[in-house]
Amino acid sequence: MNHAPHSTAHGPPGPEPDRLRLVVFDVDGTLVDSQHNIIAAMAMACEGAGVPVPPHTATRAVIGLSLAEAVATVTPSANDGQRRHVAALYKQAFVALRSRPDHDEPLFPGVHRALEALETLGCVLGLATGKSRRGVDAVVERHGLEGRFVTVQTADDAPGKPHPAMLLRAMAAVGADPDRTVMVGDTRFDMEMARAAGTDAVGVGWGYHPVEELTAAGARLVLPRFEALAANLPWSAGARAATPA
Structure with missing residues (x-):
């Protein structure tokens, strides 16, 4: 007597479920010009x-x-x-x-659009900064960034950069793995922190340390403008593997 195949027969393994993707930003020199x-x-x-x-x-x-x-x-x-x-x-x-009434710490061009693009891709956003918590809160409120960042790590709560503690805490807070985490910053301290934490390191070319210094500290690439970030995440098709000329 022939029996139909059991409905629970094992087939080829399915694709790996998509894991959480975390993008962590520095603040001074990366998001704001302070x-x-x-x-x-x-x-x-x-x-x-x-x-x-x-x-x-x-x-x-x-x-x-x-x-x-x-x-x-x-x-x-x-x-x-x-x-x-x-x-x-x-x-x-x-x-x-x-x-002071003339206080001005503007966002760098393209910040809001870049954050929106990352959220559209399903990325979780965070901050890791040498600023105090009070300073971060002031920046977030001033520029209408409330609710954007799921995890905020400051030197008030952990050793400062380039120690990896802030980035490790950010990953632990949201359940992200190092190979699905990107650190975006403008200084060699950000790049060294990322490498120490085992994450991707992306520099920005409009901040406070020279491009050559970022590259020497381990930046996979240095962005020429904020709008280029979403297309150059390590899991993005066609992401660049080297600093653009």
Whole structure:
């Protein structure tokens, strides 16, 4: 007697279910152009603490680090007490600058369109930044970015860049794997953090560190404009594997 095949017979394995895709952004120099306020606040803080004011280029080079590490780097002749004083004055200065009616920290061109494109692709978005939580909240509110970022990691809660802790925490918070996570930033600290966490590293060419420095630190590519991001995610068809000329 012939029997029909059982309905539960095993066939060829189906495709792997699509896994969550996480794109994590730096803030200063990547989403917002804030260098003028950071440089001004550092100068005000150093002057108030009686330590030499660093050149603009020196302060620009440490944007992205935690405040304590940034202050230590730009005040090599200061002692620990003076550095703590500079850090406290920096926070006061930045709040004062942010409260001025002429305060301006504009988004870089294409930010809203790029975030919308990523959300349309089903990506989850996050932030990993050396800014304080209060500073991040101010940026998000000022630019109408509320609800965009599912995970927000700051140096208030974890070791600063290039330590991988913030990126590891972001992945853990949403259940993302390193091979489905992209870190987007403008400094070598972002690229080094991404490599240490085992994720993809994408640099941006409009920020505060030179393109060559980003590439040397491990950037897979450096974007010429924000609109190019969605097409160059590692899971996108035709994504570039090298920095564009």
